[in-house]
Amino acid sequence: MKQPVRIAVTGAAGNISYSLLFKIAAGEMLGADQPVILQLVEIPQAMDKLRGVAMELEDCAFPLVHGISLHDNPFDGFRGIHYAMLVGARPRSKGMERADLLEANAVIFAEQGKALNEVANRDVKALVVGNPANTNCLILSRNAPNLDPSQFCAMTRLDHNRAKGILGNKLGVNPSDLDGVCVWGNHSPTMYPDVHHATVLGEESAISQIDEKWYKEDYTPRIQKRGAEIIEWRGLSSAASAAQAALDHMHDWALGSNGEVVSMGIISDGSYGVAKGIYYSFPCVCEFGSYQIIQGLEINEYGQSMMKKTEEELLSEKAAVDHLLPAETAESRENLRKSDRTGQTAYDNGLDKADVYYKADRIC
Numbered sequence: 186m187k188q189p190v191r192i193a194v195t196g197a198a199g200n201i202s203y204s205l206l207f208k209i210a211a212g213e214m215l216g217a218d219q220p221v222i223l224q225l226v227e228i229p230q231a232m233d234k235l236r237g238v239a240m241e242l243e244d245c246a247f248p249l250v251h252g253i254s255l256h257d258n259p260f261d262g263f264r265g266i267h268y269a270m271l272v273g274a275r276p277r278s279k280g281m282e283r284a285d286l287l288e289a290n291a292v293i294f295a296e297q298g299k300a301l302n303e304v305a306n307r308d309v310k311a312l313v314v315g316n317p318a319n320t321n322c323l324i325l326s327r328n329a330p331n332l333d334p335s336q337f338c339a340m341t342r343l344d345h346n347r348a349k350g351i352l353g354n355k356l357g358v359n360p361s362d363l364d365g366v367c368v369w370g371n372h373s374p375t376m377y378p379d380v381h382h383a384t385v386l387g388e389e390s391a392i393s394q395i396d397e398k399w400y401k402e403d404y405t406p407r408i409q410k411r412g413a414e415i416i417e418w419r420g421l422s423s424a425a426s427a428a429q430a431a432l433d434h435m436h437d438w439a440l441g442s443n444g445e446v447v448s449m450g451i452i453s454d455g456s457y458g459v460a461k462g463i464y465y466s467f468p469c470v471c472e473f474g475s476y477q478i479i480q481g482l483e484i485n486e487y488g489q490s491m492m493k494k495t496e497e498e499l500l501s502e503k504a505a506v507d508h509l510l511p512a513e514t515a516e517s518r519e520n521l522r523k524s525d526r527t528g529q530t531a532y533d534n535g536l537d538k539a540d541v542y543y544k545a546d547r548i549c
């Protein structure tokens with residue numbers, strides 16, 4: 186049997202986590218043969234609710250769950266972790282300006298970045314779900330200078346899945362028959378859902394089968410504002426679909442995307458002329474625990490203007506939090522594109538062996 190891996194989930198008592206945790210525990214993220222230890226992190230006020238969630242996890246008697254621990258701070262919660270699912274974030278409250286929201290989250294993600302830097306496994310993979318996800322991810326990685334910036338991602342997989350689901354529905358095909366759909370840029374209404382390179386059943390071009398007016402005036406704004414549409418109908422924000430997307434993202438990153446194109450908010454290396462150093466969603470393929478940006482796609486004028494617009498938004502978000510970002514170190518720059526990781530999880534994580542295995546009281 187494989188050794189258990191440690192997975193931290195923040196915002197673990199929230200809506201998304203209420204789906205996510207049970208899927209992880211069932212083996213849907215890392216496989217049915219991969220035991221897990223769940224390290225659940227919340228704010229102190231939510232610890233009672235978190236205990237209730239942990240009790241439900243225990244009541245499922247998942248064979249893969251070898252331990253659950255509850256934490257009210259990331260320095261304890263991230264100790265030795267191999268995967269970080271960063272779902273918790275400060276929501277926008279009434280009257281809060283965008284700059285205030287960015288700043289409030291900057292504080293949270295700066296602390297979490299420092300914690301990852303200090304106590305996580307050196308091979309950790311961190312996915313930021315909490316909004317504004319791309320800029321939170323930038324803050325996180327800049328506060329973890331000893332980790333490779335490519336170990337951090339912002340989640341745009343929900344946008345990607347939406348783009349596939351809605352296009353598949355329009356074309357009358359199963360979403361799995363589509364490949365090459367991608368979302369560029371920010372997880373916000375400026376994102377650019379691109380179907381120009383998409384194929385149906387590996388052959389036909391998808392764009393040739395749809396009307397340009399529908400693509401630009403109906404489909405694109407629908408993907409961009411899908412979150413608001415869900416709230417309008419459901420009365421609550423996307424939760425199960427967001428959990429599924431987080432799971433898909435981490436699954437493919439860790440185990441490979443089988444040659445399929447997936448959208449990931451990753452550190453820009455300047456590909457496609459996108460400014461370096463921001464977390465921008467690119468089309469990627471994943472293999473051996475790493476990802477690569479698909480290069481050489483032809484982008485038309487419309488696409489270029491859409492990509493620019495979302496890049497400008499990310500640059501303005503970065504400018505709003507720039508004063509809170511620690512200086513970029515030579516080390517973190519060197520780490521960029523350094524691809525010497527094997528994709529193998531390092532188990533020598535400095536933790537006591539006894540702590541790694543099953544505990545009598547699985548909620549501690």
Ligand code: NAX
Nearest residue numbers: 195196198199200201227228273274314315316340343427
């Ligand atoms: P909830 O408000 O239900 O849950 C958030 C949880 O995070 C709460 O339990 C809260 O106590 C906790 N939390 C807040 N600050 C924390 C901190 N510093 N450390 C640990 N926990 C903390 O929100 P939910 O619906 O679960 O959404 C979570 C986040 O996902 C939000 O920021 C939301 O905007 C974002 N989303 C991102 C998506 C994406 O595609 N990237 C899509 C879905 C979702 O909108």
